[in-house]
Amino acid sequence: MKIILPVNLAPNIEPLLPSDIQVVQVDSEGNLNSDTSDAEVYINGFYSNFDIYDKVLAMLPALRWQQSPSAGVNHVLTPAFLERDIILTNGAGIHAIPIAEFVLTFMLYHAKNLRKLQIFQDQHTWVRGVFLQELANATLLIIGTGNIGMAIASRAKAFGMRVWGSRRHPELLANFDKIVGADEWRSLLPAADYVVIATPLTPETQGMIDATALRLMRRSAYLINIARGAIVDEAALLTALSEGWIAGAGLDTVITEPLPPESPLWSLPNIFITPHCSALSPSLKERITELFIDNLRRYQAGQPLRNIVDKQAGY
Structure with a gap:
């Protein structure tokens, strides 16, 4: 069997492969180092240019299964991919710990007024009486209660927060005080202190986070997006932040990445922008490798794979 591995993951994965597996490596530009006409398994890399996914796909006529290390797969589910009969599995779960910790970082950054405290330090100014808040007893709404949403909830509960969630099929989950259906989350916005987007x-x-949704939020509320930038109407968010509809936002993802230098998002004092890095961790390659090797064993044995994506639903 021949499989395709990204060059940055190959050193981790290759030593664990059975001896009868042939490996072809693909670089960050989608260039392959050998013939791939008979390759049937492909674990893709994190390509900055989404066109590369289709470029590589076109060179894999025998592909039967593709593993994406990311949880979100909207960039993989292109028309070219959907017209092929390819099993797609994703990386659901492997990013939950670092992203959940990052969400707590965003919340503490806002609650403890760290931006202002950092300015005081830079100015060598000792100021007492800065307005600081607690996370305890604050209400957190998590839109999307998958692996990442559940990891966020468990950590928020440790801080004494009230945790609400929304999901396509509502059911009570550990660490959530309330869960509503995917069409009911707007009704919870007026009572939420923090709103986290964790949905595909x-x-x-x-x-879906449009002007109507932002208008429903408290003026003291803080919005956090660690999912995908296009879930938020950025024009509406700019207005909301500029005019004080909400207190602020923490964005680890935006519609256009990298965010252009001229974007007005950079200059707003009540926004914290990070470069889509919340999933990064020294343990990331280890977790990607473990999932892929386990799924490869399952694939070879004809057993059900982990994290199969419903290509019609998109996750």
Whole structure:
């Protein structure tokens, strides 16, 4: 069997492969180092240019299964991919710990007024009486209660927060005080202190954090997006932040990445922008490798794979 591995993951994965597996490596530009006409398994890399996914796909006529290390797969589910009969599995779960910790970082950054405290330090100014808040007893709404949403909830509970969630099929989960259906989350916005977007990008979720949703939020509320930028209407968010509809936002993802230097998002004092880095961790390659090797064993044995994506639903 021949498989395709990204060059940055190959050193981790190759030593664990059975001896009868042939490996072809693919670099960050989608260039392959050998013939791939008979390759049937492909674990893709994190390509900055989404066109590379289709470029590589076109060179894999025998592909039967593709593993994406990311949880969101909107960039993989292109028309070219969907017209092929390819099993797609994703990296659901492997990013939950670092992303959940990052969400707590965003919340503490806002609650403890760290931006202002950092300015005081830079100015060598000792100021007492800075307004600081607690996370204890604050209400957190998590839109999307998958692996990442559940990891966020468990950590928020440790801080004494009230945790609400929304999911396509509502059911009570550990660490959530309330869970509503995917069409009911707007009704919870007026009572939420923090709103975290942790849902996949699909046609149904694209642009759902719009002006109407932002208007429903408290003026003291803080919005956090660690999912996909296109879930938020950025024009509406700019207005909301500029005019004080909400207190602020923490964005680890935006519609256009990298965010252009001229974007007005950079200059707003009540926004914290990070370069889509919340999933990064020294343990990331180890977790990607473990999932892929386990799924490869399952694939060879004809057993069900972990994290199979519903290509119609988009996750």
